[in-house]
Amino acid sequence: MADIFSSHSLDLAAPATGAFAITPSDTTIFDQPTRAVYVGAAGTLAVEMLSGGSVFFEGLPAGAILPVRVRRVLAASTASFLVGLY
Template sequence: MYSDLPTTLTAPAREAAAITPSNETDLAAMSRAVYVGSTGDLAVTMAGGQPTVFRNVPAGAILPIRARRVLSDGTTAGDIVALW
C-alpha cells in the first residue's frame, strides 16, 4: 500500500545493507541512518567529509546520520547496518 510513496527526509528507511568498515571504500549510497548491533565506537566520514567518532554507542542504537563511509580504524562496534 505505501511502497509506491516517495521517500522523504521524515519517511522510514526503504533499504538496508550490512556494512563492512573500510578506510578506503565509501558506502554504496549515503546513509539516512546507521544501526549498531553490538556496543562500541563508530568511526565515520560524514556527508560533508568530516571524520567523526561516536563513542560508546549502545547495542541496538540507530544513529540518524548521513555517513559516506564507516572507517575500520576507530570502529569497535559490530553488526553495523546502513539504512537508506
C-alpha cells in the first residue's frame, strides 16, 4: 500500500510512525525517546522526561495517551501494558 503522506514532513504534531513495548526500569534508557506513551491498564506512570527531570502522572485511566517526550519509564510505575510511540 502506498503511503500518501510520504512527502509530508514529520513533526511532533504528526501522528506516530513507530511504537515499542515499555517495561518500566530505573536503568533502561530508550534508544528512541517517545513522542507519547499509551497506557493500557490504569495506574501511575513515573517517567524521566527527555530534559532529564522526573515526574509522576497519577490516576491515569486505561487507554490514556500522554503526549510526552520521555527517555525512561521508571520502575515506580503502576500502570501497565505501556507502549512508547514515536
